[in-house]
Amino acid sequence: MTDTIATPATQARAKRNVAVLVAAQAVVGAQLPIMFIIGGLSGQMLAPNPCWATLPISMIVLGSMLAATPLSAIMQAYGRRAGFWLACVCGAIGAMLAAYGLYAGSFIIFLLGSLLSGVYMSANGFYRFAAADMASPEFRPKAISFVMAGGLLSAIFGPQLVSATSDAMAVPFLATYLGVICLNIAGMVLLSFLDIPTPPKPEEGADRGRPVRELLTSPVIAVAIICGTVAYALMNLVMTSTPLAVVGCGFDTGDAANIVSAHVLAMYAPSFITGHVITRFGSRAVVAVGLVILALSGAVAISGVELEQFYIALILLGIGWNFGFIGATTMLTAAHSVEERGRVQGLNDMIVFGGVFLASLSSGTLMNCSGGTTQTGWQFVNMAMIPFLVLAGGALIWLAMRPKDAAAR
Numbered sequence: 390m391t392d393t394i395a396t397p398a399t400q401a402r403a404k405r406n407v408a409v410l411v412a413a414q415a416v417v418g419a420q421l422p423i424m425f426i427i428g429g430l431s432g433q434m435l436a437p438n439p440c441w442a443t444l445p446i447s448m449i450v451l452g453s454m455l456a457a458t459p460l461s462a463i464m465q466a467y468g469r470r471a472g473f474w475l476a477c478v479c480g481a482i483g484a485m486l487a488a489y490g491l492y493a494g495s496f497i498i499f500l501l502g503s504l505l506s507g508v509y510m511s512a513n514g515f516y517r518f519a520a521a522d523m524a525s526p527e528f529r530p531k532a533i534s535f536v537m538a539g540g541l542l543s544a545i546f547g548p549q550l551v552s553a554t555s556d557a558m559a560v561p562f563l564a565t566y567l568g569v570i571c572l573n574i575a576g577m578v579l580l581s582f583l584d585i586p587t588p589p590k591p592e593e594g595a596d597r598g599r600p601v602r603e604l605l606t607s608p609v610i611a612v613a614i615i616c617g618t619v620a621y622a623l624m625n626l627v628m629t630s631t632p633l634a635v636v637g638c639g640f641d642t643g644d645a646a647n648i649v650s651a652h653v654l655a656m657y658a659p660s661f662i663t664g665h666v667i668t669r670f671g672s673r674a675v676v677a678v679g680l681v682i683l684a685l686s687g688a689v690a691i692s693g694v695e696l697e698q699f700y701i702a703l704i705l706l707g708i709g710w711n712f713g714f715i716g717a718t719t720m721l722t723a724a725h726s727v728e729e730r731g732r733v734q735g736l737n738d739m740i741v742f743g744g745v746f747l748a749s750l751s752s753g754t755l756m757n758c759s760g761g762t763t764q765t766g767w768q769f770v771n772m773a774m775i776p777f778l779v780l781a782g783g784a785l786i787w788l789a790m791r792p793k794d795a796a797a798r
Contacts (some may be wrong), residue, residue: 402584403523407532409582410516414539415546417477417576418513420484420569422547422653424449424506426646427562429633429753430488434561443629443753445487445503450625450749452483453508453514454742460511461735468587469519473580476512479505481573488566496542502566509573511738517715518734521722522585530719534664537657537715544653548646553644604733612788613720613738616676618744619781620713623683623774626705626748627690628652630697630756630770637763638694648699655707661719663715672719677785679713684778690771694764702771713781756759 397425425446433442454478466470483506490499521530550568557564604610632645667675686705689698721737755773756766 394477394785397455397509400525400528402604403525403532406523406583406585407535409519409579409584410520410536412578413473413579414513414516414536415542416579417480417572418540418543419547419550420480420506420572421510421513422649423551423565423569424503425628425647426548426551426564426632427676428503429629430500430636430642431491431562431647432496432753433633435490435494435499437496440754441496442633442757443749445500446625446629447746447750447753448500448503449507449579450742450746454507454512454739454746456508456511457514457582457738457742458735460508460515461732461738464515466587469515469522469585470583472515472578473512473519473583474577476509477573477576477580480509480576481570483508484566484569484573486569487713488563491560491563491566506569511742514738514741515734517718519585526723529722530667531664531724532671534660534662534667535720537711538658538660540657540660541654542655544650548650548656549766551646552643558721562789567626577762594794597719599729604729604736607724608726608791610721610786613717613724614740615784616680616781617714617717617721617737618741619777620676620683620710620717621741621753622685622744622748623777624656624706624710624714625745626752626773627686629749629752629772630767631703633753633756634694634763634770635699636768638767644696648696648703652703652707655704656710658706659708659711660715663711667716667719672716672723673785673789674716675712676716676720677782679709679711679784680778680785681714682709682712683697685709685775687771687774687778691768780781 428446428449429443432445433439436442436444456479460472460476463475483502483504486502486505487499488502490496490502516536517533520536521529524532551562551565554564554568554712556560599607605614628649631648633644634650636644664674682705686709688701689705690702692698720735724733751773752770755769756763759766759769
């Protein structure tokens with residue numbers, strides 16, 4: 390990304406935008422932990438086959454993947470605010486359809502609502518890029534981290550909203566989805582204060598940056614995408630199955646909500662220091678630490694199914710995701726120009742959410758249909774992390790061994 394000139398005015402504007410994005414992350418972002426808590430449980434109520442229990446979450450991720458490139462193009466042409474508003478509208482309509490699907494007992498309608506809700510999840514991923522748009526090179530990793538830290542409040546608010554509303558109406562979780570509609574409306578109000586200029590349209594014959602094929606073969610971009618995809622997909626793989634595993638091992642929905650809440654807190658709490666750590670040690674080192682922590686999470690989960698093991702495994706999972714994903718995002722934002730921003734970011738998130746979609750789709754099958762017991766299914770879910778951690782770790786080592794000028798190209 391081309392460096393922003395660090396004048397007092399531009400940096401004050403960048404900080405105001407970060408404050409808006411932090412607030413939006415806290416309020417509108419609360420729907421993400423909500424849907425990951427109740428999506429699989431709702432699917433288990435409605436699905437004709439238990440192997441399809443996590444399909445609603447897979448549809449959310451599929452919606453995110455399909456929306457990534459169009460949303461990026463809309464933001465490139467009309468600005469960040471227009472793209473974020475559109476996503477909130479889609480999130481509200483998706484929650485309406487999901488609520489009606491629960492009321493009518495229709496798994497198909499519920500899946501359609503989940504698919505449309507994915508548009509918001511895709512836009513939520515662009516918050517980190519929006520934070521970097523006007524930030525100076527020194528402030529950029531911190532801006533990304535601060536926005537991610539806004540998820541701390543969503544990690545508290547979302548699960549608490551589930552606990553308060555899950556049984557508030559005759560149909561379980563119906564009131565929760567009505568609450569999600571309100572969150573998206575509040576998000577439109579908050580995001581109206583966002584002040585990021587629309588990128589100028591390139592003049593005829595102007596440099597439009599590298600073609601997609603060249604971008605994908607750039608070593609730094611390729612490794613950043615691989616590591617970001619692995620960190621996010623593995624986090625989703627395990628988190629999607631967690632409520633099913635917790636309830637299946639004899640604990641109640643409240644325990645599942647508390648564990649997911651602890652996990653989401655762990656996802657965002659390190660963000661207060663992640664940017665500083667990246668500035669001090671570099672994004673590649675932080676990604677490497679994140680991958681190691683993800684591996685430790687899987688080891689703890691495989692070791693047993695006591696309540697404290699669920700807590701420890703999910704907390705480590707959140708910390709590993711934070712380091713891996715923020716580190717990969719920082720690598721990516723430093724490896725492209727403003728002219729390439731729309732293509733790179735849309736392509737990145739399409740690939741990331743494609744991996745997350747496959748992970749969430751696999752999660753329910755591994756959990757419910759790969760063994761005779763809940764414990765066996767939970768072990769299969771966590772063992773599935775191993776080859777992908779090896780892939781991401783190998784990619785980082787390959788990048789580190791390349792000459793600096795070759796890696797930059």
